[in-house]
Amino acid sequence: MRRAAIERLLPAAYQRACVPGSVLWALLDVMEALHAPDEAVLADVDALFDPYRAPDGMVTYLARWVAMDHVVASPRPDAPPPLPLGRLRDLVSHGALLARWRGTPYGMRRALEVATGTGGYAIDEPRDRPFHVVVTVPPAAAGQLAVITRIVEAEKPASTTAEIVVAEEPP
Incomplete structure (x- = not known):
């Protein structure tokens, strides 16, 4: 004033x-x-709620707003975020879409792609194992299995078990 x-x-x-x-x-x-x-x-208050303009410390808070707290949760408050800040900003910006498709193969695949920055995930439901999904991770994302496991556990239906396998490198 x-x-x-x-x-x-x-x-x-x-x-x-x-x-x-x-x-x-x-x-x-x-x-x-x-x-x-x-x-x-x-x-400039609107910048606080835009994932690409918000201050770095606010992005984790925004991830919790769009129900992606399972991705950013850490056992220690001083632990670094499990994703690079750019990936976390992408995840927040896609939060509404991901919430709409939560519990579906498309929603899980899209959440994995946005969080890891890698495509090529396959989600199969074997006929011989009802209420079970097999998530095949592309080799390029094999180093991010901790985040992938968190996302799969949160995005799959509650009554379903999940198995995560890394795809073989093509010869």
Whole structure:
């Protein structure tokens, strides 16, 4: 809030006493300076909720808002996020789509692709094992099995068991 706007809120007696060089004048300048950081945040508040413009620390919070907390959950509060920040931003931006398709093979495949940045996942439901899915991970994503396991456990239907296998490298 600008000094002049603060001054207009004061009673008339104070407004008359607020002249350059007075203590009240200096106090209003200090008040203006104290309001500046908060006003800067409020002027760009929509950036806090945009996964690609939000500050780095806010992205994990946004992931929890779109029900992706199983991906960012860690055993220790000081542990680094399990995904690079760019992947986490992508995951948050796709949160509504992923929520709509949760519990389906498409939803699981899409969540895995967005989180790992790798395509080529296969999700099979063997006929000889009802209520079981086999998720085949492409070799390029084999180093991210911890995150993949978290996503598969959260995205599969609750009554279903899951098995995760890494595909063979093509010869």
